[in-house]
Each structure stands twice: as structure tokens, then as C-alpha cells.
Amino acid sequence: MRFLIIIPAHNEENNLSFTLDSLRLQSFKDFKVVVVNDGSTDGTAEIIKKYIDNDSRFETINLQKSAHQPGSKVVNAFKNGLDTQNIDEFEIICKFDADVILPENYLETVENSFKNNPQYGLIGGLLYVERDGNWVYEGNSNKHHVRGPMKAYRKESFSQMGSLRETLGWDNIDSILLENLGWKEIVIPELHVKLIKVKGADYTIKPADYYGRYFYFLGLKRFLAYIASAKEAMKIKSVSFLFEIMRSYENCRSQKLELKISKSEQKIINNQRWNMLKKKWLKR
Template sequence: MKFLIIIPAHNEEDNLPFTLDSLQKQSCKDFKIVVVNDGSTDKTQEVIKKYTDQDSRFKTINLQKSLHQPGSKVVAAFKNGLQTQDLNQFDIICKFDSDIILSENYLQIVADSFVKNPDYGLVGGLLYVEKNGEWVYEGNSNKHHVRGPMKAYRKECFLQMGGLRETLGWDNIDAILLKNLGWKEVVLPDLHVKLIKVKGADYTIKPADYYGRYFYFLGLNRFLTYVAAAKEAAKIKSPSFLFQIISSYEKCKSQNLELKISKDEQIVINQQRWNQFKKKWFKI
């Protein structure tokens, strides 16, 4: 199976070499990589050039500088890279971050999983971060969700769900939509991915505003949003955080901000969230 790997990169001169080196060392050699230089102002472009000059599997495009908005910016860069390629030539479409390190057999294990399991639509490993000189599990509560830095989609699944949505929450929307289409999202727990920096560290958006906007752009109705907001507030034992999230959500709603999902997809997302809520709290 042939991979198309799109890597958005903005000011990643320190981290990107680790990612590209780990890809160059893969036991599976059948891939093409497009690094999207998303308006970098450091030496990211020079880093990329070292690989494109010596390895024909590495390509790049350069974009103009844009505002850093969680979700939409990275997907926009991804789409720009995707448009430069003929998808008919590939079997697996990957969106990787520019600050991860993959084990040498990562791509081969992913490819084997797709070959052996025709219902697998999205596959990935688990994220690990460095703490006190050791690589430890990042700690996300959902070990069954493939995280944004290391998405690998079967091409047919990717096309059926309409690709990635240029919005906050895209990396949860994809999982919901592909499941509704009958595909499986699978995390391979023995497949470890090293994450060099903490995600979200360079976001300018405040946490409460982030959650409010996230729930809105995910298409959640008021009831499910308020439940999710209460859950986040309970984690930090802050009633005010609950009201700040709700305020952010209601502000988006009053402004009628554009959603990147259809009405039918909103119904699917809310139904799946409602089913999860019932299963957890009412055991039904």
C-alpha cells in the first residue's frame, strides 16, 4: 500500500528534522511526503530543502503567513498539500504533525493493519511525551481515538467522509463521520509516537473560549454542550469555568458562525454523543 503523507509545518526548524528523519528511516519505503511550509519565518524552509534535494519522495509547497487558529489553519494547510497530488496513486492518506517521531516500522504496521482488516478506516498509535528524561504516555483519557498528530486514513474512507473539515474539532468530527459510514477507527496501543512539544502551547485562545468554540463547531446542541462544559469545569473544580464555556458557546451561536458540517452530519454527531451520554450515565 502506498502512503501520501501531508505535513503542515509552521516555524518548526527545531522539530521538523526529527519527524522527517524518522520517516526517511521507515522500513516501508513506498510513500510520498508533502511538507506544507505554512508561512514560516524561521529556517523551516531550509530544513525542508535538505530533504527535497536528496530524496525524490519529499516535496514541498510554500504558503503565505496566516493567523494561527486552532483546527482551521492546520487543516487548510493540509488541504493545500493534498491538492498538489493525484489521490488515485495512493492507498493511505496521512495527516502528520511536524513534531513527532515514528518508530522505524510505523508505516509498515499501519499498512499491514489496513490490509488485514478491510473495515479499518482510520489507524494510529498512542502519543508519548518526554518527562524527566523518559517517554511517558501523554495521558489522554480516550485510548480508542486516533489523535490529530498521526492520522492515517484508508483512501476510500477518507473520500467517503468528504476529507477533513477546516474547523475546530476536525479531529473528532472525522472519527464520528467515518464510524457512521461503517468504518472503524483503531488505535494500535503498541505503536508509540513521540510528541516533541505539548500541543496547544502556542494557541492564543483562552481555555474556556476554546471549549465553547469547540463544542459549537462540533455542532453540539445546547443540552450536550452544557453537559460537556460541566464535565470540563468539574475537572478543575471551577463553576466559573462552566459559565465561561457556555458564554463562549452562546456567543458563537448568536453570531451564527458558519459550520463546516451539514445538517445531517450534525444530527449524526449529536446522536452519537447522546448515545455515549446514555451509556455512561443511564447504562442503556
């Protein structure tokens, strides 16, 4: 099974070489990498050139800088890279970040899992971050969800899903849509992926505004959005944080901001959230 790996990169001169080196050293060799240089103003382009000059498996495209919004920016860059390729030449489509280090057996393990399990639609490892000189599990999500920096899709599942949604929350929307289509999302815990840069560190959006917008663009109805807001507020034991998230969500509703999901997809997502609520809170 051949891999197509798309890597969006904006001002990643300090990180990108680690990611590309970890790909170059993979035990599985049948892949193609497209690095999408999204308007970088540092030495990212020079880093990319070193690889494409010495390895025919590496390519690049250059974009003008897009708006730095969580979710939509990275998916826009990913799609621009994808549009330059004939996906019929590949069996696995990956969206990787430009600041991860993959273990040498990453692609080999993912390929074997797809090959041996035809129901698998999305596969990834676990993210680890450096703290006090040690690499520890990131812990920002449950261990059954493949995080955005290291997504590997079976081409059939990716096509049935209709590609990625150019919006905040895209890396949860894909999981829900794939599950609804009958595909399985699989995390392989022994695959430890090192995350060099803490996600969100360069966003200017405030946490409460982020969550409010996230719940809106995920397509959550008001009641479910408020429950999700309360859950986040409980984590830091702040009533004011709850109301700030709700205010952000309501601002999005009042502005009638465009959703990147269809009405039917919105219904799927809300039904999934309801089922989770019944299972976890109502014990049904």
C-alpha cells in the same frame, strides 16, 4: 499499499528534522511526503530543502501565513498539500504533524493492518510526551481515538467522509463520520509516537473560550454542549470555568458563526453524543 503523507509546518525548524528523519528511516519505503510550509519565518524552509534535495520521496509547497486558529489553520494547510497530488496513486492518506517522531515500523504496521482488515478506515498509534527525562503516555484522550498528529486513513474511507473539515474539532468529527459510514477507527497501542511539542502551547485562545468554541463548531446542541462544559469544569472543580465555557458557546451561537459540517452531519454528531451519554451516565 502506497502512502501519501501531508505534513503542515509553521516555524518548526527545531522539530521538523526529527519527524522527517523518522520517516526516512521507516522500514516501509513506499511513500511520498509533502511538507506544507505555512508561512514560516524561521529556518523551516531550509530544513525542508535538505530532504527534497536528497530524496525524491519528499516534496514541498509554500503558503502565505494563514490565521493561527486551532484546527482550521492546520487543515487548510493539509488540504493545500493534498490538492497538489493525484490521490489515485495512493491507498493510504496520512496527516502527520511536524513535531512527532515515529517508530521505525510505524508505516509497516499501519500498512499491514489496513491490508489485513478491510473494515479499518482510520489507524494510528499512541502519543507520548517527555516528562522528567522519560517518555510517558500523553493521556489527553481515550486509547481508542487516533489523535490529530498521526492520522492514517484508508483512501476509500477518506473519500467517503469528504476529506477533513476545516474547523476546530476536525479530529473528532472525522471519527464520528467514519463510524457512521461503517468504518472502524483503530489505535495500535504498541506504536508509540513521540510528541516533541505540547499541543496548544502557542495558542493565544483561553481554555474556557477554546472549549466553548470547540463544542459549538462540533455542532453540539445547547443541552449536550452544557453537559460537555460541566464535564470539563468538574475536572478542575471550578464552577466559574463552567460558566465561562457556556458564555463562549453562547457567544458563538449569537454570532451565528459558520459551521463546516452539514445539517445531516450535525445530526449524526449529536446522536453519537446522546448515545455516549446514555451508555455512560444512564447505563442504557
